[in-house]
Amino acid sequence: MGYRVALAVTLREYAVKLATFLREEEPEWEVCVYTNFSALRTGLERKPDLFIGTRELVIGFREAGGVAANTIVLTEERDVIEEETAARGETTALYQPLHSLLSAIRSMRSSKPLLSSGKGTQVVTVFSASGGVGKTTVALNIVRHVGELGARVLYLNLEPLNATSLLFGRGEPDSFSRLIYALQSDSQSWVEEFRRLKRHQPQLRADYLDAPEHPGERLALHVETMESLINGLRQSGLYDAIVIDPDSGAGEWHRDLLRASDLAIWLVVDDAHALLKTDKLYRHWQDAGDSGPCAFVLNKAIGTVAGSGMQNRWSMPFGLSEVMLPYIPHWKAVDQPARVLADATFAGAIGRMCECFGIGGLTDKDLFEKARRGAVHGSVQRTRARGTG
Structure with a gap:
């Protein structure tokens, strides 16, 4: 099974660019993109190994009962996400070189191998x-x-x-x-x-x-x-x-x-x-x-x-x-x-x-x-x- 990554960013062009980069650099990662909350809510039943998202979608994901092994918040101001709504996900800058962002993601995610949900074509x-x-x-x-x-x-x-x-x-x-x-x-x-x-x-x-x-x-x-x-x-x-x-x-x-x-x-x-x-x-x-x-x-x-x-x-x-x-x-x-x-x-x-x-x-x-x-x-x-x- 691949390492399942949910990428939730409302900026479509940014999300597509980052998803493409992650797939190229980490071929074993299964990256799914969500650019609005309705699409995100549809995928809540599939627990991702890693949830990467902007502040509003991380909060919405948590409030709707979404669970991920690890959460990384992409923020412009490194603001702290309240514990009761976002379960204190790690934060990193939204705008930074892609290689720097990938390094931050790699260092934040758990090194423990996790099982993903069943995958079908x-x-x-x-x-x-x-x-x-x-x-x-x-x-x-x-x-x-x-x-x-x-x-x-x-x-x-x-x-x-x-x-x-x-x-x-x-x-x-x-x-x-x-x-x-x-x-x-x-x-x-x-x-x-x-x-x-x-x-x-x-x-x-x-x-x-x-x-x-x-x-x-x-x-x-x-x-x-x-x-x-x-x-x-x-x-x-x-x-x-x-x-x-x-x-x-x-x-x-x-x-x-x-x-x-x-x-x-x-x-x-x-x-x-x-x-x-x-x-x-x-x-x-x-x-x-x-x-x-x-x-x-x-x-x-x-x-x-x-x-x-x-x-x-x-x-x-x-x-x-x-x-x-x-x-x-x-x-x-x-x-x-x-x-x-x-x-x-x-x-x-x-x-x-x-x-x-x-x-x-x-x-x-x-x-x-x-x-x-x-x-x-x-x-x-x-x-x-x-x-x-």
Whole structure:
């Protein structure tokens, strides 16, 4: 188990920079970032080995019953945190050279090895019932957000017509077929092959595989092999989160992919044809058996409240998720990662969505389930149990 560090700082840019530095200097530390109290409260059940935070979040953490083996308060004035509210955490300066801050953290934390909570890899699939809803853009922004939190992330594109070479370069187009061959022929050593084939994208702060040259690479991926791939990546311990970007589809392969995921972000847009396809596909899959937990999120939204400015009627027996993703007019041409990652409004909406569903900041599966409860729809039976259908 790694040494679990909770970093609670309201200054987002500072938190991201410090988390990245800590992960680079201390690879065995599992750093989770919280930039507001609501996100912090969601993670209270997972006891960190070390809690590092600014004064107000340390006090809030303690008052809410949070417990950590060690607490370090980042302060601008070295003020003393009252014992009854913060249990007298050690203090160090918020603004100082990163290496000096790391030295202070190392000297303050206990040298005694501590056990961390159980850790699991989140698998999030970004799905839609029809094309053109912005699925890849949303997936890439989720990947970047989670990577900025200090998590180890894999972006896994499973589209038959994978065009991510426009974003990442051509690379080795046979990487995916080589990986699947290794998975099927030698289940003991395929992880080493994966290590050789994966690439890292610094803007995303994540790993990825090069796009196949032909659609047959993915079309030949049967359900059983797809499940073996996902389970193998889960068990490898290489990643805290895997974000899967498939094509839209209505077959058994797509339904089982959603079943194999911890959460499916099912994107919809305010278009009559797209909404009808969503309704038909979801009801079909529910009639055939549970398709797994899905959160329906409005993308390319115009307005401030999900569903309020829609021209078309939402006919599903439950409402849209409260989070929504805004329409960005200038995203008409995307030929490099920076273009889909540069809009602050969209990035903020992605961050709120990830916090709502517990993506990235939480790696414990039970907490992940808890974080998205109330905004996620599973089987027909669970939907009816809520009195909505």
